[in-house]
Amino acid sequence: MSKPSDTKKENEPLEDFSHCHEGILRKLEMLNELPALLEPAKRAREIAASALEFFREAIFEHHLDEERELFPAVLESAEEGDERRHVQALAKQLTSEHRELESTWKRLEPELKRVAKGQDSHLDVAAIERLVTQYRAHAEFEERELLPLSQTILSRNASHLGALGLSLHMRHTPRKPTTYI
Template sequence: MPYTDSPHPVHIDASLAGFSECHHDFVAQLHSALYLPELVEAAAKARVMANDLLKMFGHGVSRHHAEEENELFPAVLRAAESGPEFDKVRAMVDQLVGEHRDMEARWAQLQPEVEAVARGEVRAMDAALIQDMVQHFFAHAHFEEEHFLPLAQKVLGRDSESMAALGHALHQRHRQQEAADA
């Protein structure tokens, strides 16, 4: 059917039909172009999100895990009462450290794809891998928030010196990291 604004069909001769078909194709292509600004904006948002993830895992998550493993976990283990409490803390610490290694391995699989997006490269991403990593991270954070940190508060809260020592160690670590980052 020829492209026309007329409410009545117009007959176009076969010799002119090719021109009409071109108009249909052009109109369809231009209609699609209306979505181009939205897609460019989405691509820019994807680059920002990818860069934020790279920073989060490169600095935030790795530092957080290091603080837990080098300061928090040892402090809670030292302050735990021997017997069932210590055994419970030890089991939780072992679980959490294992989850840290697991998350690092998952991130190592995903990182090249995220780096490509950060560079503005258009490529398919493994949605299942992202979903898997996010679910494991949420489960890890939930376990820490609901189980380990309340136990750590109980254990460290019995001895103000243990809590103060942890605070001092974390403060020193932050100062060293800030100096290294400067």
């Protein structure tokens, strides 16, 4: 007849198997979470890649269009005195905001590239939120202050508005290489 302590020793190998199953089942439950995480991870990569492309190709170009074309055209057409000083102040403020937004973007860009590639990232969530909030405020200010004023100023002379349109068109029209025969 076996003693109670002997039975415990005899059951230890079976308990080890049971404990292993507990660990295996915990890991399998974690694995079971994976399918639900794949789609959000894919979406994160897509959003990061799209943002990278869009910011460089659209937003930086938009800022250049404003600074090289719109601001100078409005300044040139503005009346001497208060109107011109107001346009100068707006252009200076908006250009400063452009640099600030671009600077924030450049700090985010390396980590966004990592996200786009599906790599681990230490993305600054607060910086993204700040960029979105600041850009929204920038765009709203521009829509409310600069663009209506620009419309008023440039509409005084149809050729000024036309010249701006042509200049923007020329900036964005791909140039074909010239061949000389």
